[in-house]
Amino acid sequence: MTTDDPTRRTRTLWALTITSAAGFMIGLDNLIVTTALPAIRQDLGGGIDDLSWTVNAYTLCFAALLMTGSTLGERFGRRRMFVIGLAVFTAASAAAALAPGLPALIAARAVQGLGAAVLLPLTLTLLTVAVPAERRGMAFGIWGGVNGSAVALGPVIGGAVIDQLSWQWIFWLNVPVGLLLLPVSRLRLAESHGSARRLDVPGTLLAASGVFALVLSLVRGESAGWRSAEVLAGFVVGAVLLVVFVRWELRTSSPMLPMRLFRHRAFSVVNAIGLLNFFGLFGSVFLLTQYLQGVQGYSPVEAGVRMLPWTALPIVVTPFAGMLSDRVGSRGILVFGLALQAVGMAWYAAVTAPRVSYAAQIPPLVLSGLGMSLFLAPVANVVMSSVRSEEQGIASGASTSLRNIGGVLGVAVSGAVFSANGGYRSAALFVDGLRPALFIGATAFAVASVAALMLSNRYSRPSRHRAENLRPSGTGTAGPPSTDSRPSTPGPTTDDERQPGA
Known part of the structure; x- marks a missing residue:
């Protein structure tokens, strides 16, 4: 350190x-x-x-x-x-x-x-x-x-x-x-960055629109009628948009x-x-x-x-x-x-x-x-x-x-x-x-x-091996130096213990 x-x-x-x-x-x-x-x-x-x-x-x-x-x-x-x-x-x-x-x-x-x-x-x-x-x-x-x-x-x-x-x-x-x-x-917070990524504008719009359509139908259901075209269309559109959102997130870089x-x-x-x-x-x-x-x-x-x-x-x-x-x-x-x-x-x-x-x-x-x-x-x-x-x-x-x-x-x-x-x-x-x-x-x-x-x-149960510290820019290391950017897990790794993206 x-x-x-x-x-x-x-x-x-x-x-x-x-x-x-x-x-x-x-x-x-x-x-x-x-x-x-x-x-x-x-x-x-x-x-x-x-x-x-x-x-x-x-x-x-x-x-x-x-x-x-x-x-x-x-x-x-x-x-x-x-x-x-x-x-x-x-x-x-x-x-x-x-x-x-x-x-x-x-x-x-x-x-x-x-x-x-x-x-x-x-x-x-x-x-x-x-x-x-x-x-x-x-x-x-x-x-x-x-x-x-x-x-x-x-x-x-x-x-x-x-x-x-x-x-x-x-x-x-x-x-x-x-x-x-x-x-x-x-003045008092250290600047830090993560992995640089492009903004996912389509994903943001799909997620926001899908959730909005579902919530709007829930809010309007009682006054407009749960079987009304307005409410049913909102549920269908919201569900479709969220499915498209998931498919987009799986494919985009x-x-x-x-x-x-x-x-x-x-x-x-x-x-x-x-x-x-x-x-x-x-x-x-x-x-x-x-x-x-x-x-x-x-x-x-x-x-x-x-x-x-x-x-x-x-x-x-x-x-x-x-x-x-x-x-x-x-x-x-x-x-x-x-x-x-x-x-x-x-x-x-x-x-x-x-x-x-x-x-x-x-x-x-x-x-x-x-x-x-x-x-x-x-x-x-x-x-x-x-x-x-x-x-x-x-x-x-x-x-x-x-x-x-x-x-x-x-x-x-x-x-x-x-x-x-x-x-x-x-x-x-x-x-x-x-x-x-x-x-x-x-x-x-x-x-x-x-x-x-x-x-x-x-x-x-927290582990130092899994909980790797971040490195703030412009300061020293936030934790012990490591040659591997991926956290290690002692012993064999099962599907339940495997890190996302590993």
Whole structure:
């Protein structure tokens, strides 16, 4: 190692601080809007379809463009693109705060998603560059804990801001944070590059269009009719576009999403459970924040505080889950955490009613929060250790993209189930729609827990041989020098242990 230990520690601390702060801002903005939905609806109007697009416009652009954002970082410099993404996100936040109506708000949210798509996957890659392989589980745990705190504080901060100011200020909050991080990121993050690739414009357009068509049909299904030509055509077009996307990615020389990554069981499984986890999480949060305010009668800040048994646990538990995954592997932690979320959400669905005591809601909220805490760090550890070092940027983007596609689908499906079974006209009708939507989320968590059993525990246990460090440009080596760019695996290699692309 050509850099001394104090220099390495300083770089690591700065990288952890900056990437965690950026991830916190994105996570906060992703969920804080759900707390503001009743206020936005009262101020700007709109029904469940319109409100869902204030969430989906962000997450859809975010998910569809994440892998493109990763590719930009790999080719043009991760720090450079991180700073550009941060600038776009900050400017779009100001535009959302100034939006005069729902169309303008939805458009600003889409641009926010674009900035976040460039920004977020690079937080994980820049952190991987700076942290030694044997300490990444702990670093990912801290990173995940800070991101989890955005989940915890989002409803509380959003509620307090809405109560004391207005919903517009949930977007103004991002502006000073972004303006502070811009110069610090430029000065304190080391520049690094991955394998240079051309941008996969056709792949990006096919993936974005396919997901958009499916989500649009899910959102429009109840109002337009599930058997209407509009909805059926959207499902068919979306499915065809995604099939064409996969075929294109298999044939192009510079794929946005290299399909060879999915030959490895660990990469395929961890992305499947990530998609299902976000499906259940986002679909549930989207409706529960409205339930606590519209049915239970709490103010926005009171609703946020009452969500803390669910949302605050990641702040405390996630760093320990990351350290534990360094020691014992990730499979058992993921299986248990996802199972806890399934039980917690099913329990909440069973007890929900127009009039139910808050004490009855606490146990399922705690179980769900503990389960979410056990998911965040181990899943990042598996993703980043399951691919070669030069593929970690695109792997991070692919994983984050698929999880957020799960979130988009979760909001769309939950909204469709809610509309098909209930509505806003009365508390009883709202609960009629909420209950089956929560059971759908619980089912997604349960399926993900079963799928996590397919992970090889031998592989999910981190290894210095597999977790090769990246080499930042303009600095010394980030890890021990090696003459082989491919990570080695002790002993014979089975199909389950083979690296993608090997």
